[in-house]
Amino acid sequence: MLPAMDNAPCLRPAVLADAAAISAIYNHYVLHSTCTFREEPETVAERECWLAEHISPHVAIVAEESDGTIAGWASLSRFHERSAYRFTAEDSVYLRDDRRGRGLGTHLLAELMASARQGGFRCVIASITAEQEASLALHRRFGFTDAARLRHVGLKFGRWLDVVYLQAELQAGS
Ligand SMILES: CC(C)(COP(=O)(O)OP(=O)(O)OC[C@H]1O[C@@H](n2cnc3c(N)ncnc32)[C@H](O)[C@@H]1OP(=O)(O)O)[C@@H](O)C(=O)NCCC(=O)NCCS
Incomplete structure (x- = not known):
């Protein structure tokens, strides 16, 4: 069951105009966290290209608050360029640093996952730095193993890091 949230943000497909907000959220973690292995901040132009590539079934969604603030975003990206991987997607979920721990990640x-099912994916992969407990807990809650x-x-911030791959199988038997 989804956690109750006061003033739950509206979840909607991301549009090009969201690129700066998505980038700002992501770049915080680029600079301060091991949850992404990127080390240099991205530009808004890079994120605009990324958004242009995220067309159904590779969706990008944002959580927008009533005053227009983007509190977080999530996406399904290609897991691998080889065509046989086309029914497998890799997910990402990033919240504004000050919106964590209130259930929004669960909502996103x-x-x-509903989009992944609707889009016909057979498998969703999460690639998570092993020390990122919140992200691991979030995905396990959704049945990722x-x-x-x-x-x-x-190697980030002078430390060697492990990555855990988790997967959720959808539409078993199809
Ligand atoms: C990971 C992230 C998306 C989770 O979203 P969230 O809104 O903070 O998490 P929720 O409040 O929905 O809680 C989800 C689960 O994580 C657990 N959790 C939340 N914060 C935690 C923390 N700091 N440490 C351990 N577990 C934590 C919750 O208890 C919950 O688990 P449960 O269902 O077993 O109780 C969010 O914290 C975030 O954006 N983190 C930074 C970016 C990141 O790591 N993204 C993932 C890359 S794919």
Whole structure:
């Protein structure tokens, strides 16, 4: 069941005009967290290109508050360029730093998983830095199970980091 949220933001498809807000949310983690292995902030132009590529079934959604603030975003991206992977997507969920821990990640991932089912995906992969407890807990709550752990594959802030791959299988049997 989804957690109750006061003034729950509206979840809607991302549009090009959201690029700056999406980038600002993401760049905070680029600079301050191991949850992404990117080390240099992205530009708004890069995010605009990313948005242009995110057309159904590779959706991008944002959580917009009543005053227009974008509190978070989530997406389904190509897992791999080879065509046989076309029924597999990789998910991302990022909240504004000051909107974490209130259930919004759960709302965004619920919407994203519904989109994944609707879009015909067979599998969703989450690639999560092993020390990111909130992200691991969020995905396990949605039935993602651990598939692999890659040891010492990232070096950020002077520390070697492991990555855990989790997967959720959708439409089993199809
Ligand atoms: C990961 C993230 C999306 C989770 O969203 P959230 O709104 O903070 O999480 P929720 O409040 O919906 O809680 C989801 C689960 O995480 C757990 N959780 C939340 N914060 C936690 C923390 N700091 N440490 C451990 N567990 C935590 C909750 O208890 C809940 O688990 P439960 O269902 O077993 O009780 C959000 O914290 C975030 O944006 N983090 C930074 C970016 C990131 O790591 N993104 C993931 C990359 S794919």
